[in-house]
Amino acid sequence: xxxxxxxxxxxxxxxxxxxxxxxxxxxxxxxxCMGWFRQAPGKERExxxxxxxxxxxxFYADSVKGRFTIPRDNAxxxxxxxxxxxxxxxxxxxxxAATPFLYPEPLAATAFQFWGEGTQVTVAS
Numbered sequence: 453x454x455x456x457x458x459x460x461x462x463x464x465x466x467x468x469x470x471x472x473x474x475x476x477x478x479x480x481x482x483x484x485c486m487g488w489f490r491q492a493p494g495k496e497r498e499x500x501x502x503x504x505x506x507x508x509x510x511f512y513a514d515s516v517k518g519r520f521t522i523p524r525d526n527a528x529x530x531x532x533x534x535x536x537x538x539x540x541x542x543x544x545x546x547x548x549a550a551t552p553f554l555y556p557e558p559l560a561a562t563a564f565q566f567w568g569e570g571t572q573v574t575v576a577s
Contacts, residue, residue: 454478454566456548461571464538472533472571474548479566481505481529484552488522488533489561490544490573499559500546501533511558515541538575545570 456479460472472488487502501522503510510522521534531548549564556563 454550456550456566456568458546458548458568458571461546461573463574463576465576466539468538468575469534469536470538470573471535472546472548472573474531474533474568476529476531476548476550479529479550480552481524481526484550484554485556485558485564486524486531486548486550487511487558487564488531488546489549489564490542490546491570492544495544497547497561499561502549502558503531504555504558506554513559535573538573540575540577543573543575545572 455477457475485504488500489497490500491497499513501512503522519537523532547570548568550566551564
């Protein structure tokens with residue numbers, strides 16, 4: 453059974469930083485694609501950042517480029533989302549996602565089969 457458990461959410465002021473973590477179990481961390489998506493109230497779930505496991509190639513939504521990065525700790529099977537210069541528009545529930553397929557459409561939520569429960573990020577203006 454694949455389990456993805458997110459942590460690290462919280463409340464910060466605009467301009468602040470947070471680091472989210474996603475611990476994966478029952479999942480071959482070296483294959484497929486993992487990433488982060490977010491969903492704000494009343495809005496659709498959208499991609500934030502994903503990474504192809506085999507190549508390390510990362511993909512970012514335009515809204516977070518230059519502010520967010522998606523490093524991995526392969527030894528610990530943990531995926532991170534490092535978020536800098538957070539803005540109120542970044543307020544959302546953030547979800548970790550994974551797929552065993554090697555090269556899915558990287559920013560399409562429908563391409564991912566496994567999801568965590570989410571962790572809330574709130575940015576005050």
